[in-house]
Amino acid sequence: DAGITQSPRHKVTETGTPVTLRCHQTENHRYMYWYRQDPGHGLRLIHYSYGVKDTDKGEVSDGYSVSRSKTEDFLLTLESATSSQTSVYFCAIRQPSGNTIYFGEGSWLTVV
Amino acid sequence: ILNVEQSPQSLHVQEGDSTNFTCSFPSSNFYALHWYRWETAKSPEALFVMTLNGDEKKKGRISATLNTKEGYSYLYIKGSQPEDSATYLCAFNVDSNYQLIWGAGTKLIIKP
Numbered sequence: 001d002a003g004i005t006q007s008p009r010h011k012v013t014e015t016g017t018p019v020t021l022r023c024h025q026t027e028n029h030r031y032m033y034w035y036r037q038d039p040g041h042g043l044r045l046i047h048y049s050y051g052v053k054d055t056d057k058g059e060v061s062d063g064y065s066v067s068r069s070k071t072e073d074f075l076l077t078l079e080s081a082t083s084s085q086t087s088v089y090f091c092a093i094r095q096p097s098g099n100t101i102y103f104g105e106g107s108w109l110t111v112v
Numbered sequence: 113i114l115n116v117e118q119s120p121q122s123l124h125v126q127e128g129d130s131t132n133f134t135c136s137f138p139s140s141n142f143y144a145l146h147w148y149r150w151e152t153a154k155s156p157e158a159l160f161v162m163t164l165n166g167d168e169k170k171k172g173r174i175s176a177t178l179n180t181k182e183g184y185s186y187l188y189i190k191g192s193q194p195e196d197s198a199t200y201l202c203a204f205n206v207d208s209n210y211q212l213i214w215g216a217g218t219k220l221i222i223k224p
Contacts, residue, residue, distance in 0.1 A: 048211070105154065
């Protein structure tokens, strides 16, 4: 158990509304990630963070923003949700030793 | 462009049979190869991290091999059980700070 919780776990929202997903970790890991997972694709990195207020874009960052004001929380915001952002969103952390990434349980987002 | 390919995309296996599937990755600038197991509605679970050519790892009935010179890894499951049904994801990175590049996964379905 890597102490990662995501909220909400499930959400249905309307096109054009803003949505924020929260990732909370309890073990002070420096690296945190947001991925999306869609059928036929691997996990695709949206944004990641390497410390408080230090974030960078991943391969599919358009339409998303992130914030990390404290070590334990990494927020993913969809500024104006679109149907193409319907997906499963996974938060992850990387332990300092080795490269293993541990995932949260996912947030299922449906944009209608 | 770094790309990871997994084959087959999906696989139906009779309970009790053994099976294997492949992850192909660029053989240059290799750092580590990861295997994860992902069950629907759960978070991806780390199985193995391999770094050396010829590495073999084993966890119960699941094992993996690595060939970094030709750029492939095999995942083997011996005596498949219904609980092995899942999507198996592989990912690789080119150095310790480089983001993981993910394959699209092999979806394994065990038929009782």
